[in-house]
Each structure stands twice: as structure tokens, then as C-alpha cells.
Amino acid sequence: MDKRLRVLLKDANTGHRLTEEEALLLFRTQGRDVWDVAAAADIGRQEKVGDVVTYVRNQNINVTNLCVNSCGFCGFSKKPGDAGIYFHNKDEIRKKAALAKKRNVTEICTVSGLHPDFTAQSYIDVYRLIHEAAPGVHLHASNPMEVAYAAKKSRMSTREVLSAMKEAGLGSMCGTAAEILVDSVRKQICPQKISTDEWVRIIREAHNLGIPTTATIMYGHCESVEDWVKHLALLREIQDETRGFTEFVPLSFIHMNTPLYKKGLARAGATGREDLLMVAVSRLFLDNFENIQVSWVKEGVKMAQLGLLAGANDLGGTMFEESISKGAGARNTDYLDPKEMERIAQDIGRKLVRRTTLYEVVP
Ligand code: SF4
Numbered sequence: 001m002d003k004r005l006r007v008l009l010k011d012a013n014t015g016h017r018l019t020e021e022e023a024l025l026l027f028r029t030q031g032r033d034v035w036d037v038a039a040a041a042d043i044g045r046q047e048k049v050g051d052v053v054t055y056v057r058n059q060n061i062n063v064t065n066l067c068v069n070s071c072g073f074c075g076f077s078k079k080p081g082d083a084g085i086y087f088h089n090k091d092e093i094r095k096k097a098a099l100a101k102k103r104n105v106t107e108i109c110t111v112s113g114l115h116p117d118f119t120a121q122s123y124i125d126v127y128r129l130i131h132e133a134a135p136g137v138h139l140h141a142s143n144p145m146e147v148a149y150a151a152k153k154s155r156m157s158t159r160e161v162l163s164a165m166k167e168a169g170l171g172s173m174c175g176t177a178a179e180i181l182v183d184s185v186r187k188q189i190c191p192q193k194i195s196t197d198e199w200v201r202i203i204r205e206a207h208n209l210g211i212p213t214t215a216t217i218m219y220g221h222c223e224s225v226e227d228w229v230k231h232l233a234l235l236r237e238i239q240d241e242t243r244g245f246t247e248f249v250p251l252s253f254i255h256m257n258t259p260l261y262k263k264g265l266a267r268a269g270a271t272g273r274e275d276l277l278m279v280a281v282s283r284l285f286l287d288n289f290e291n292i293q294v295s296w297v298k299e300g301v302k303m304a305q306l307g308l309l310a311g312a313n314d315l316g317g318t319m320f321e322e323s324i325s326k327g328a329g330a331r332n333t334d335y336l337d338p339k340e341m342e343r344i345a346q347d348i349g350r351k352l353v354r355r356t357t358l359y360e361v362v363p
Contacts, residue, residue: 001036005029009040012284013047020229026281027225034273041280041311049290049313053345054355055338057362058107058140058317059100062324063088063126067113069145071190072260073179073221073253075328077113087115090129096321097133103320107357108134110141111174111324120154120161124168131169138171138357144202145177148194159205166211172246172357173206175214181234182227189221189260200238207244212358215245215289219278220253220270221260228278232285239288246358247291247314250278252298256329275299276310283311291359297325297333305344314355315341 008025012018018026026037064087067077078085088096100108108130115122123146127139142165144158151158162173179189181196194202206213215235219228239245255261255269270278283292293314294307304315315336322333338352345352354362 001033005033005036009036009284013040013043017287018285020233023229023232023281023285024225026284027228027277029277030273034276037284038276038280038310041283042309044283045292045311045313051350052353053308053313053315053341053350054291054353054359055315055341056107056317056355056357057103057105057338058109058357059096059103059105059320060322061088061093061096061100061108061110061130062321063093063110063112064115065113065327066115068116068149069114069190069192070259071179071193072263072265073189073218073255073258073328075254075257076324077327080116090125093126093129094133097130097137100320101134101137105134105137105318105320106362107138107140107317109174109317110139111143111146111176114146114149118150118153120150120156120164123150123161124164127165127168127170139169140172140174140357141165141170143174143177144199144206145194147173147202147206148198158202159209162202162206162209162211166209170211173203173211173213175203175216175245175249176251178216178231179218180223180227181231182223185223185227188265196234200234203238203244204242207238207242212244212246214247214249214293215239216249216251217278217282218251218253220274221255221266228281229285232282236286236288239286243288245289247293248282248286248289249293249295249316250275250282251295252278254298254325254328254330258328272303272306275303276306279307279312280310296336297322297330300332301336301340301344305348308345308350309348315344315352 260266294304296304
């Protein structure tokens with residue numbers, strides 16, 4: 001390891017807040033230096049949250065895959081006339097929510113395509129329905145894109161939509177639709193999506209209304225390492241102000257069935273080195289985040305375990321039903337048994353602990 005890297009990692013472990021330039025340097029490490037960055041992040045993880053690996057028992061309900069947008073990285077959405085369109089009616093949603101309750105989940109997560117007929121009321125009705133069919137289960141739903149869409153369709157402000165969603169039972173919001181928070185990249189991968197400024201504004205509104213959110217990055221397509229750093233810097237700045245992010249979730253791009261990859265406009269996802277460094281550098285750079293999650297859905301269980309050795313402390317959810325990554329071509333995304341999570345945690349000398357969405361321990 002060269003001297004500059006050694007000093008930098010030592011500084012990061014003793015309270016120095018990394019600059020963007022330093023984060024860039026860490027993201028660019030190669031060879032055995034990668035393990036040194038991962039080891040420093042692992043120390044940071046241990047000092048911040050100890051030796052437990054957490055997970056949440058949750059279930060997804062994606063109401064529809066019909067979507068007015070055409071994001072280039074999305075293998076999930078369908079257009080009118082496509083094969084494989086689905087739309088769960090009220091009865092089906094009620095049944096799914098009741099089944100989730102029976103499965104003893106503490107969280108139901110729902111994000112859907114932007115259905116052409118949806119208004120703010122459609123989202124509110126779905127949240128009420130889920131809340132009634134699964135009382136006591138935390139509703140983790142929507143994202144800034146859905147909030148902006150609902151607001152536009154119903155001529156409301158995004159703040160009004162968020163308040164109404166909260167009133168209908170929204171417990172926390174998904175920090176998805178962030179992708180890469182750099183407009184030049186967004187123009188290439190999701191030109192119809194809200195801008196970086198709008199994403200940030202809606203997240204701030206949510207936090208100010210007492211709606212916590214997750215924070216995500218979707219990486220490994222056509223963005224640069226500099227874009228990763230800009231993205232992380234923005235998240236750190238928001239967290240300094242609001243403390244409303246519960247966790248950071250790096251989402252590795254699943255490329256197989258996506259228009260972006262098929263047109264040759266994106267690479268075939270991140271490499272293992274990049275997956276590892278994304279976890280490690282975010283642990284070191286996002287010094288105001290408690291929790292860094294590894295997504296077994298995106299990375300597979302084995303890579304997720306390595307992420308737990310590189311700064312991550314959370315394995316995400318059991319899922320029970322998953323269709324977004326599956327649509328993009330990922331396999332084995334439906335359910336991860338806590339017994340398997342326990343095996344993964346124990347294998348690296350850590351203890352698995354069940355948590356709620358907001359990171360309270362479930363006895
Ligand atoms: S990512 Fe979301 S908004 Fe974009 S096309 Fe897919 S479902 Fe629609």
C-alpha cells in the first residue's frame with residue numbers, strides 16, 4: 001500500500017471526513033489496495049454499529065408494471081399492448097397484504113410503474129388498503145418519482161401528496177429513483193425522470209414532514225467514478241441537514257434485459273471490485289450514515305457476504321416477492337430465508353439480528 005493511501009485510511013478511521021477528491025482516490029484503487037480499503041471500512045463499520053448483521057422481514061407488492069416512462073435501465077416496465085402486463089386490483093392487493101401479515105413480516109414495500117390512470121388518490125387508496133389489510137405492518141412505499149407523478153396528475157404540490165400519503169399510512173419512503181444524481185447521466189438513462197434538484201427537494205420535504213427515507217445509488221451502467229462521488233456528496237449534505245436517511249443502499253445495475261444494455265449504451269454491470277469498493281467507500285465517506293446495506297437481490301448472496309466484510313452491516317429484506325430485478329434479468333430474487341442469512345453472518349463471525357424498517361431490534 002502506498003504511503004498516501006495508508007495515511008488516508010488511518011485518518012478516515014480516526015474521524016477525518018473524506019473530501020470528494022479522497023473518495024475518488026479510494027474508488028480508483030486496484031490490486032491488493034482494494035482489500036486495504038475494505039478493511040478500513042470494516043473497522044469503520046465495527047466502530048459505528050458493532051458486529052451484528054441486520055435484516056428485515058418484508059414483502060414487496062408491486063401493484064402494476066405498466067409505466068408511462070421508459071427508463072433505459074429498466075427491465076420491469078411495460079407499455080400498453082406489451083405481453084406480460086399486470087395490474088393487481090383491490091382484492092388482490094388486500095389478499096397479498098393479508099398474506100404478508102400472516103407471514104409475520106414487519107414491512108410491506110410497494111413501488112410500481114407509473115400507471116397512466118394513476119392519480120394521487122390511487123396511491124392513497126392503495127396505502128389505506130394495505131394498512132387496513134395488514135394492521136401494524138410498516139408501510140415502506142413510494143419514491144420521489146411517484147410523488148412527483150402523483151402531484152402532477154392531481155395538480156397538488158409534492159408536499160401535499162407526501163402529507164396525504166403519510167395520513168394514509170406511509171411509514172417511510174423508498175429513496176429509489178435516485179439512480180445517479182447527476183443530470184447529464186439522468187438524461188442518458190432516464191430522461192423522463194425527475195431532475196436531481198427535484199429528487200433532492202422531495203426527499204428534503206419528506207424528511208421535514210417526519211417521513212424517513214432510504215438513500216440509494218444505481219451504478220455500473222454508463223456513469224463515471226466522478227459521478228459516484230458527486231452522488232455520495234449530495235447524500236452526505238442532505239443527511240447533515242435532515243438526518244432523515246435510515247440507510248444507504250448501493251444497487252448494482254442488472255443489465256441483461258434492459259434497453260440501455262441491448263442498445264450498447266451501458267456496460268454489463270459493475271465488476272466485483274467496484275461492488276466491493278462501492279460499499280467500502282460509502283462506509284468511509286458517508287460518515288453521517290449508520291447503516292450501509294448490501295443487496296443480495298442485485299449482487300447475489302456470495303458477493304453480499306463479501307460486502308459485509310467491506311463495511312456493510314445490513315442484508316436488507318427477506319422479500320417473499322420481487323419483480324423489479326427479476327424483470328431486468330436477475331435470478332433467485334424472490335426470497336432469502338433468515339436461516340441462510342444466519343449461515344452467511346455466522347460464517348464471518350457475526351450475529352444475525354432481526355430489525356424493523358427503522359432499525360429497532362425485533363426480539
Ligand atoms: S424505472 Fe420506474 S419510472 Fe422508469 S420505466 Fe421502470 S418502472 Fe417506470
